[in-house]
Amino acid sequence: MSEKKGKEIEPIKIGYARVSTVGQSLESQVEQLEAYGCTKIYMEKESGKKTDRPELKNAIKALREGDKLVVTKIDRLARSVRDLQNIALELEAEGVGLVFIKEQIDFSTPSGKLMFTMLGAIGEFERDLIVSRTSEGRERAKKQGKHLGRKGQDEKEVKKALQLYDNRESNGMSVSDITKLTGVPRSTIYAKAKELKK
Template sequence: MALIGYARVSTMGQSLEAQLEALQRYGVDKIFQEKYSGAEQNGMSKRPELNKALEYLREGDTLVVYRIDRLARSTFDLHKIVRDFQERGIGLVFIKENIDFSNSSGKFMFTMLGAIAEFERDLIKERTADGRERAKAKGTHMGRKGKDEKDVQKALKLLRERQENGLSVNEISKMTGVPRSTIYAKNKETLG
């Protein structure tokens, strides 16, 4: 049963010193530390030291983090991490917020965070649906912006001349910037 620390700052210019001192005062056995922005990375997979810490943790261990935002980017993200830890029998402590997910008040906090995460997800879905409806009502095109018609026509011309130019659809797509799916779809429309 080990106490494992995790410290993170978002930019190379920031210092880990305050977090490391707090983790050491807490009595952690080992500390994983890194300088990565959670926002600019695509989820936890881009935080190598966090991944190492998560792999290192065993049943009965506790991950100790200085502040919630050093571990999770949202309540939804935090809820997933805590649920995974509960399934694996791993504890989680946040020093600054004084939250320990292994005791009853921590479990209550987890339940509250779960409700907030679900509420947050529902709000995002509602806002997205509302925005989509408003855009449709205005006649705004949804999805990615289509390629310029002249690029599509150039791609179709190159496609028709494939026997002479020896280009593959992939090569035509790269040359014109028109996606393969658009080339195929527009070619099908012109054929009939």
Template structure:
């Protein structure tokens, strides 16, 4: 029986140190580390960890949200582990699925985590709707039309001025993609 750790952060800038310390302190002999969003179900290191685990092993994560962000995904992983005779330990929430109480807590916390995520999504949608109703622009700021016209003029005069699209983009602040899109529109 082996304790296998899985640590995940959402962005490359975030550090795994605290999770790694907790997993090592718990006695994990091997740790799979990932810098991927939890919203993705297809995470290479999680898949590698799940593939590495054998009957009688235990998957250890520091917190529930490091493993999954949706109840569906959480239950899919838990069911897969259970069918293979693998236990799950979540350190922060003190859950161990080798016990009946641990299984119950695991299910309840997964439901609460998804409920919280749904509430955040609902509030975000309401905020977007209010902003839109007030006429507030949503999304990225559009390009300055003067600069776009200047970029297009330089683009069409490339044979005379010898400028590349990269140079035009650098001079005007208009991205290459915008220049090409505007050229395509005309």
């Protein structure tokens, strides 16, 4: 904060641009962010699935109350509805706005706040849908005479369990949830996940 009395710091717009691979260009995003009035732009070449995105952290740290974080598209910032909610809540707690240029969403406006509320409902729906589909798949398998116990573990179920495990941050499912839904034991999930990392 400035020590000079009577001189308030003007709110600024900070941009965040991201591409998934080193070969992709950030140029188009940077141009859009500059045209929107961003005075500082943080650029990242990281997969959106990675939880540790250093430049995003730096951008958030640089923001002060009243400032706005500007991104060209939602998928440049968030991996899922849940991830978007978490970031938006963190910014809101600091009094910082969040803007998406393509979608024309500004979370500091009444319509933007309504959109944020709707995102919460979509996040719940998304999680319930995953649970419902997995349960239906298990029921179909049982009717077809497939046994998904430890002895005759279905490879498809193991694969499904590993996919849910890899995306547990975005789908909000715990290992216990995945075990209940797929019938794949917790020990198998951990062992297979460890094998894939080697």
